[in-house]
Amino acid sequence: MKLTILINCPDQSGIIRSVTTFIHQQKGNVVYLDQHVDKQAGVFFMRLKSEFEQELDLYKFKEDFAKELATKFHMEWDAYTDVYRPKMAIFVSKYNHCLYDLLSRYNSGELSVDIPFILSNHKDLEYVAEQFGIPYFYIPVTKENKSEAEDKQLELLEQYGVDFIVLARYMQIVSPKVIDVFPQKIINIHHSFLPAFAGAKPYHAAFKRGVKIIGATSHYVTENLDAGPIIEQDVTTVSHTHSVKDFIAKGRDLERIVLSRAVQLHVARKTMVYNNKTVIFS
Amino acid sequence: MKLTILINCPDQSGIIRSVTTFIHQQKGNVVYLDQHVDKQAGVFFMRLKSEFEQELDLYKFKEDFAKELATKFHMEWDAYTDVYRPKMAIFVSKYNHCLYDLLSRYNSGELSVDIPFILSNHKDLEYVAEQFGIPYFYIPVTKENKSEAEDKQLELLEQYGVDFIVLARYMQIVSPKVIDVFPQKIINIHHSFLPAFAGAKPYHAAFKRGVKIIGATSHYVTENLDAGPIIEQDVTTVSHTHSVKDFIAKGRDLERIVLSRAVQLHVARKTMVYNNKTVIFS
Amino acid sequence: MKLTILINCPDQSGIIRSVTTFIHQQKGNVVYLDQHVDKQAGVFFMRLKSEFEQELDLYKFKEDFAKELATKFHMEWDAYTDVYRPKMAIFVSKYNHCLYDLLSRYNSGELSVDIPFILSNHKDLEYVAEQFGIPYFYIPVTKENKSEAEDKQLELLEQYGVDFIVLARYMQIVSPKVIDVFPQKIINIHHSFLPAFAGAKPYHAAFKRGVKIIGATSHYVTENLDAGPIIEQDVTTVSHTHSVKDFIAKGRDLERIVLSRAVQLHVARKTMVYNNKTVIFS
Amino acid sequence: MKLTILINCPDQSGIIRSVTTFIHQQKGNVVYLDQHVDKQAGVFFMRLKSEFEQELDLYKFKEDFAKELATKFHMEWDAYTDVYRPKMAIFVSKYNHCLYDLLSRYNSGELSVDIPFILSNHKDLEYVAEQFGIPYFYIPVTKENKSEAEDKQLELLEQYGVDFIVLARYMQIVSPKVIDVFPQKIINIHHSFLPAFAGAKPYHAAFKRGVKIIGATSHYVTENLDAGPIIEQDVTTVSHTHSVKDFIAKGRDLERIVLSRAVQLHVARKTMVYNNKTVIFS
Numbered sequence A, B, C, D: 001m002k003l004t005i006l007i008n009c010p011d012q013s014g015i016i017r018s019v020t021t022f023i024h025q026q027k028g029n030v031v032y033l034d035q036h037v038d039k040q041a042g043v044f045f046m047r048l049k050s051e052f053e054q055e056l057d058l059y060k061f062k063e064d065f066a067k068e069l070a071t072k073f074h075m076e077w078d079a080y081t082d083v084y085r086p087k088m089a090i091f092v093s094k095y096n097h098c099l100y101d102l103l104s105r106y107n108s109g110e111l112s113v114d115i116p117f118i119l120s121n122h123k124d125l126e127y128v129a130e131q132f133g134i135p136y137f138y139i140p141v142t143k144e145n146k147s148e149a150e151d152k153q154l155e156l157l158e159q160y161g162v163d164f165i166v167l168a169r170y171m172q173i174v175s176p177k178v179i180d181v182f183p184q185k186i187i188n189i190h191h192s193f194l195p196a197f198a199g200a201k202p203y204h205a206a207f208k209r210g211v212k213i214i215g216a217t218s219h220y221v222t223e224n225l226d227a228g229p230i231i232e233q234d235v236t237t238v239s240h241t242h243s244v245k246d247f248i249a250k251g252r253d254l255e256r257i258v259l260s261r262a263v264q265l266h267v268a269r270k271t272m273v274y275n276n277k278t279v280i281f282s
Helices: A015-025 A058-073 A097-108 A126-131 A146-159 A202-209 A244-267 B015-025 B058-073 B097-108 B126-131 B146-159 B202-209 B244-267 C015-025 C058-073 C097-108 C126-131 C146-159 C202-209 C244-267 D015-025 D058-073 D097-108 D126-131 D146-159 D202-209 D244-267
Strands: A002-010 A028-038 A043-052 A076-081 A088-092 A118-120 A136-138 A164-167 A186-190 A213-220 A230-237 A271-274 A277-280 B002-010 B028-038 B043-052 B076-081 B088-092 B118-120 B136-138 B164-167 B186-190 B213-220 B230-237 B271-274 B277-280 C002-010 C028-038 C043-052 C076-081 C088-092 C118-120 C136-138 C164-167 C186-190 C213-220 C230-237 C271-274 C277-280 D002-010 D028-038 D043-052 D076-081 D088-092 D118-120 D136-138 D164-167 D186-190 D213-220 D230-237 D271-274 D277-280
Touching (some): A002 A015, A002 A271, A015 D028, A097 C097, A126 A136, A244 C244, B015 B028, B088 B097, B126 B136, C002 C058, C097 C244, C164 C244, C230 C244, C230 C277, D126 D136, D164 D244, D230 D244
Antiparallel strands (some): A002 A043, A186 A213, B186 B213, C002 C076
């Protein structure tokens, strides 16, 4: 059995030694350890993977860890076994490229999640959900019914025990009502190299500015639009020969890749958030 | 003898045919032709290279070209022989990496220009100029003497017949007084992926935002700070393990490369400006 | 109506002028022209797009073009209208990532082709074909029946009027029997940065060598294994932290992108082959 | 005072715990720890940085470390303080771009080394050495005098206490006589994406093959030509429009960057070699 522990706490001497000694006492073997210190903020981050030959009583382990280490070092922390497959809901609007990408990875076994449902404010992509045999919920969102629509979303999310949400070009602003229930658990793909071209129509803005490189950014959703902690970014070159339509077509490939990388990092418990930034372990 | 012609004009039928026929009548042979149409703006751009076996009377050629083609098609255009080496002034402040890069390329013969002088508002880099045997002018700039200092700059630029200026991390805002004399002839390197992080301290801002990619941008200087037509951009990945100091170090390599590429494109007459954007011919 | 003309011929003076004049006489308007001269080989390449307001008699146009230009300049050439959607067959084996990628692009309208069928030597991916409602032919290939199997393939290819074949990780060597019928019309994806790691198990070989970058290469299939004209390549970084399994996972994203780009270039008539190399127009 | 420790040993339980406990006992504080396990080879690698408030008796520290840990875990290891600046000799031939790049970084303080001398089999670059005030030794190498010439090289290397050698486009094969004295301490830059195009004239070979991406590779020199452990690689795109000369020009930028990155990694003690591959710590 494998256990992944994520820790952040005020930096001080002895954390690594104490944690590795604790794992050893629990008859575990550390197989991976990566740590990072944000010197400005004075914060220590660690991701540690250990193997246990005997069956581990996770509840007891966590209780002991809390008592012996977490309190002492003022840790924010969590521990995950590799047995549980997180439940990922996908929110979409009308574009199918990110949805197809995620579902084909899911179908290939690339993506170790369960997908309880796909949710949309449009009916357009129901056929894709059907192709892959996944429930599709159509909840239209208008200015008037937004709050009510989000209530329905939250109901579904709770009912299906969803762990995190992927906005695969959802094209709607998610309100604090939902964000607060899924803090650092909503992953968005924005079709620009943030912080450049935040907001609507980034490809049009990039074309107008005459940039030579366009990008895509995946980030955790926060209350500030397109301003949450960045998980992953990538770029591709463009030139004067490319129209806005070409930007959009090239961008689709970026969006697919950048979103799926971010989802993979999240699922692998390789991301930590601090000060609106991410630590991404390797 | 080789001749490079750059043209832009309202798009209409028959331009390529007319120009290639004209070159043929002048006993030239077209060895390269690249064209682009900005459909939104309705503008046609062309770069054409031709070889002439006999000696060409450039003055007569230009006169005929103007009479027979330029007026008819309402062209903005120019023609350059490959004999003339443009005169490039370099403005620097205290950082030496871009300066060293340009001078070593110049010394290797990579860069087909003459460098009449290096100019700075500080004495710090005089030793580099001396290493390469190039005149160095120290013109301090303060809030009070800025206008006067720019007069001195313009005097030197005129005296040495400078064709274009490279701001190799000059760290001073160039005023319209100088820009107007060198329109689309001042090349700046900005140490961010514009339009993200325009203005001062872009590496600090990028660090604060937690981006995963940083960049550098070379552009023609206009009156609006860091908003001129972009010639070249490039990026490199960063992570949470990098400090601001690391961003700056990684950025130096980007700045060197991006600036030198932009200078090469300008020298090779591969850049045209329209609507605050560039057409970069291959 | 739009017409794309691809030409290659021995380089000489007057080709551009003659062709653009011919288009003009046919009442066409040149909207794009890109040309390239391979100086070593003395060969001229051109891609030209023109618009015709009136309906064009393509047969007559081609006849005139052949008579007036092609013979005179010893051209290899062809002309394509934008009306016809080429028919693309996909050959697969057991991996589904490239297949999913192509089909989702096809479904989104990104890929302007018809897909008459998917063909495989295994039954594994029949379910994907069914998801997208495309015929799937299972033709097992063994050492013993290879020639016979290829006969069946050729029959299907002819019956469905297939224009070109995409080997989306087909994992079988295609013999000259098929290649000769589809010269420069079979596109393969090889999972390495060719010419490094040609042949079987390139990710394993790359891992063993300890490279820091892996790649994928799309090329036209010729009789020499993995040695045909390269259409497109891309790379991604790896490190000592990546296992062979990680190489394979990262490689899948490269394979998807590189293959789809190559297919797009082929469909857009932007590729020409000469001396076992490609000219790729922009 | 800071101490960097590099360790590799057969993988087993308890190494991290034992080492961090040892550092603690020596009144040090671990400020960075990165580890890697090569599962196939069963080897554990670690890089650890620690700070000591009091002055550290390095000799005593090493003696204790050897006695208490190194023997027990069968470690290959070394410890480096941040006080010592390693002595780097540069070998060149006729190309100046890598040399200029290294010297300008050295001059800017980017590169924390001393450069006791530059050595060449040609006189061509003596002027660059003079520009930077560094001794230049001219030792011509021919087939006949090679062994003798290498004796002279070894004499100089010993006399100046050189720690490692950078072959900045040296264009000569270094024989085992020299390699054996500087194992994993000679850094070469090869102008291709190894293992593609090993040996002479890689840009010509790349051009002939029609690749769409070219690269450069920095590696430790071993007896097998261009086959040593790879430290760093990078690539850039090319197209049919580029001649061999263009490949060479684009390649120069790659060579500069890739070599300097490799040198930086070596100087920062971030490289370890195992099974002809490198572990590169972040």
